[in-house]
Amino acid sequence: MLYQFYQKHIFPHLLNQVMQTPSLMDLRRELLVGVSGEVLEIGFGTGLNLPFYQSVSMVYALEPSNEIFKLGQERIQAAPFLVEHILASAEALPFDNDTIENVVSTWTLCSVPDLVKSLHEIYRVLVPGGTLHVVEHVLNRQNLNVQRLQQLLTPIQKKVADGCHLNRDIELALLVAGFELDEVKYIDAAGIPSIGQRMLLTRARKPA
Ligand SMILES: C[S@@+](CC[C@H](N)C(=O)[O-])C[C@H]1O[C@@H](n2cnc3c(N)ncnc32)[C@H](O)[C@@H]1O
Structure with a gap:
């Protein structure tokens, strides 16, 4: 009961604040300024x-939490393109095969309960040659101590x-999901604790 209250009424506000850390906003800019056409954000x-898209025509905003989505209303109203809320999960995308040119995931692939299924779905809906634009915090392959902490703390972090x-x-x-990676960049984001600091920025293409 208390946990449900936290998830519905406290976590969305924490998320909204933490995700505005300046180093994360810089990564959003780097990932998104060149994206054009229709976008599915998971x-x-x-x-x-939204403020970083320069030439998109519309955004399908897939978000399973109404409480989180509600906090984006002002940004949606300020956007110079249509934003359509899709109340669904990445594991079951309500789109036909080979229909979407761009999918964007910024710090979402860490949270989807079934990563393999979600990537399979994204691959399915992308047109051949379409791109999944990604920024995510990841397992730190270089630092074994950080990696151990990441393994240890993941059950608590999930809660x-x-x-x-x-x-x-x-x-x-x-x-493994079959994407070809056009750009692969690892960055340690400033202002983020070491367990969540290592970021991957990549453009994953469905082969044409
Ligand atoms: C860390 S937040 C990132 C939010 C946003 N992408 C950003 O960059 O600020 C993770 C988001 O993934 C959403 N999420 C959780 N499970 C999901 C799923 N199965 N499918 C799609 N989105 C999911 C959460 O509701 C939350 O909005």
Whole structure:
């Protein structure tokens, strides 16, 4: 009961604040300024990506939490393009095969309960040659001490941060799902604790 209250009424506000950390906003800019056409965002959150789109025609904002989505209303109203809320999960995308040119995931692949199924779904709906634009915090392959902490703390993190895993190797998961990676960049984001600091920025293409 208390946990449900936390999830519905406290966590969305924490999320909205934490996800505005300046180093994360810089990564959003780097990922999104060149994206054009129609976009499907998975785990839309509170709409923090919207100001960075320069030439998109519409955004399908897939977000399973109404409480989180509600906090993005002002950003949605300020957007110079249509934003349509899709109340669904990444594991079951309500789109036909080969129909979407761009999918965006910013810090969502850490949270989806079934990563393999979600990537399979994203791959299915992308047109051949379409791109999944990704920024995610990931398993730190370089630092064994941080990696141990990530493994140890993931069960607690999942409870306090709505299913978020600290220990996912997203690059590997994308390759296993069949994507080709056009750009792969690892960055340690400033102002984020070491267990969540290592970021992957990549563009994962469904082969044409
Ligand atoms: C850490 S937040 C990131 C939000 C947003 N993408 C951003 O960059 O600020 C993770 C988001 O994924 C959403 N989420 C959780 N499970 C999901 C699922 N199965 N499918 C799609 N989104 C999901 C959460 O509701 C939350 O909005």
